[in-house]
Amino acid sequence: MGSEAFAFLAAGLGAGLAIIGAGMGIGKIATAAIEAQGRQPEMAGGLRTTMIIAAALVEGVTLFALVICIILSGK
Amino acid sequence: MDSTHAGAHGAGEGAEGGGLFTELISHLDDTHELHFFNAHVPLPYLFWDQDGFHTYGSTHAVEESAIHTVGAHGKALRKDGQPISLDMSITANVVFLFLAGLLMFWAGRAAAKQTKKSMVPKGIGNVMESLVLFVRDELVLPNIDKKYATPLVPFFVSIFMFILVLNFLGLIPFGRSATGALGVTAALALFTFFITQYVAFKSMGLVGFLKHLTGGIIDMDLNIFMKVLLILIMIPIEVIGLFTKPFALAMRLFANMTAGHIIIVSLIGLAIMWQSVVAGFAVSVPFALFIMVLEILVAFIQAYVFTMLSALFIGMAVHEHHDEEGHPAAGHEHGEHHGEMTPATASHGV
Numbered sequence A: 001m002g003s004e005a006f007a008f009l010a011a012g013l014g015a016g017l018a019i020i021g022a023g024m025g026i027g028k029i030a031t032a033a034i035e036a037q038g039r040q041p042e043m044a045g046g047l048r049t050t051m052i053i054a055a056a057l058v059e060g061v062t063l064f065a066l067v068i069c070i071i072l073s074g075k
Numbered sequence B: 001m002d003s004t005h006a007g008a009h010g011a012g013e014g015a016e017g018g019g020l021f022t023e024l025i026s027h028l029d030d031t032h033e034l035h036f037f038n039a040h041v042p043l044p045y046l047f048w049d050q051d052g053f054h055t056y057g058s059t060h061a062v063e064e065s066a067i068h069t070v071g072a073h074g075k076a077l078r079k080d081g082q083p084i085s086l087d088m089s090i091t092a093n094v095v096f097l098f099l100a101g102l103l104m105f106w107a108g109r110a111a112a113k114q115t116k117k118s119m120v121p122k123g124i125g126n127v128m129e130s131l132v133l134f135v136r137d138e139l140v141l142p143n144i145d146k147k148y149a150t151p152l153v154p155f156f157v158s159i160f161m162f163i164l165v166l167n168f169l170g171l172i173p174f175g176r177s178a179t180g181a182l183g184v185t186a187a188l189a190l191f192t193f194f195i196t197q198y199v200a201f202k203s204m205g206l207v208g209f210l211k212h213l214t215g216g217i218i219d220m221d222l223n224i225f226m227k228v229l230l231i232l233i234m235i236p237i238e239v240i241g242l243f244t245k246p247f248a249l250a251m252r253l254f255a256n257m258t259a260g261h262i263i264i265v266s267l268i269g270l271a272i273m274w275q276s277v278v279a280g281f282a283v284s285v286p287f288a289l290f291i292m293v294l295e296i297l298v299a300f301i302q303a304y305v306f307t308m309l310s311a312l313f314i315g316m317a318v319h320e321h322h323d324e325e326g327h328p329a330a331g332h333e334h335g336e337h338h339g340e341m342t343p344a345t346a347s348h349g350v
Helices: A003-039 A041-073 B003-008 B020-026 B059-064 B092-117 B124-140 B146-169 B182-213 B224-274 B277-318 B336-340
Strands: B033-036 B039-042 B045-049 B052-056 B068-070 B076-078 B084-087
Touching: A003 A041, A041 B020, A041 B224, A041 B277, B020 B224, B033 B092, B045 B059, B045 B076, B059 B068, B076 B084, B092 B124, B092 B146, B092 B182, B124 B146, B124 B277, B146 B182, B146 B277, B182 B224, B182 B277, B224 B277
Parallel strands: none
Antiparallel strands: B033 B039, B045 B052, B045 B084, B068 B076
C-alpha cells in the first residue's frame, strides 16, 4: 500500500480511537456528577458547572488528536 | 455558509491529496474577500517586502501588477520568488476581529452611558453588569489573590467577551469565527502567558520565581540528596509545563471551533454530494441544525473554559510560596482549585 493509503487509514483509526477515549472519559465525568447530585441535591448547580468544565477539558485533549487526523487525511 | 460555492465545484473531484474532504475544509480557510449572498467584496492587501510597503485593492489588482502575483489561498507572492517580509493584509478574519472589537466597544459605551443615567441597571447596562459580575465573582476572585484580582478583572472580562463574540459571529449566516484560526487563539494564549509571568515575577521576585520552578521541593524538609534528585526531575517538568499550558489553551479553543464548523460543512456537503434535494432536507438540514445548536453551547463553554483556565494559571502563579503545602508532581490542569468553590457560588446555579 502506498503511503497515502496508510495516511487515510491512520486518520480514520486515529479519529475513532480518540473518540473512544473522549466518550469514556466524559461518561465517567457524567456518572460521578449524577451520583453526587443524587447524594446532595442542593449542590446540583455547582456540580453541573464543574462537570461542564471537566468535560470541556477532556474534549480539548481529544480535539488535539482529531486535528492531527485531519492533517493526516489531507496528505 | 456558502454551500452554493461547494455546489459549483461539483461532487467527487476535489483538490489533490485528501480529495473531497480537503476541498470541503478549504471553505473554512481565511479569504481575501468577504462573501455576502452572491457578492464578493474584495479586501485590500497590505504588505512589506524588500521594495517597501505595497497596497492592492483586491486579488485582481495583485494578479495584474508587475512584480506581485497570487499564490495558494490568495496569498500575495513576489514574481521573482523573493519572500514577503510582513503580510498585514486585511483578510476576512481581520474584518471579523475588528467587528468583534467594535461590537464590544459599542456595548461597553452604551452600558457606561446607561449606568451614568440611573443607579438601577436596565437594558444593555444590565447585561454588561451581569457579565462583569459573573466574570469577577465566579472566575477571578475564587482563583486569584485579592491584591492581584482587582486590577486583572478588566483583562478577564475582555478576554471572555472577545472570545464569546468571536465564536458567535461564526454562527450567523456569512459569518466566520476568527477563533477558528490558530493565530488568533495563539495570540490570546500569549496574552495569558505574558500576564502570568509578569504577575509571577511581581509577586514572588526572581528568586521566588526560580523556587516556584522547582515545584516547592526546595522548601521541603528533606535529605539533601533526595532534594537534589527531586529538583532535577521537577525543573524540566515545570519548565515544560510553563509552555504547554498556554499551548493547550490555544489548541483547545481553535480545535473546538474548527471541528464544529467542519462537521457542519461536511453535513451540508453530503446533500451536495448526493445531488438530491430530498436528502438535503431529510438528512443535512436536521443534523446541521442540531450541530449548530450544539455550537452555540460550545461557544459559551469554550469562552468560559479559556477564561477560567487563564484565571487558574494566574492564580497559581500568584499563590504566595509560604501558603503552599507542597505541589503534587504534575497536577496543574485539573482538580485542586475546583473544590474551593464557596457556598455562594454553589447556590448560584448555571
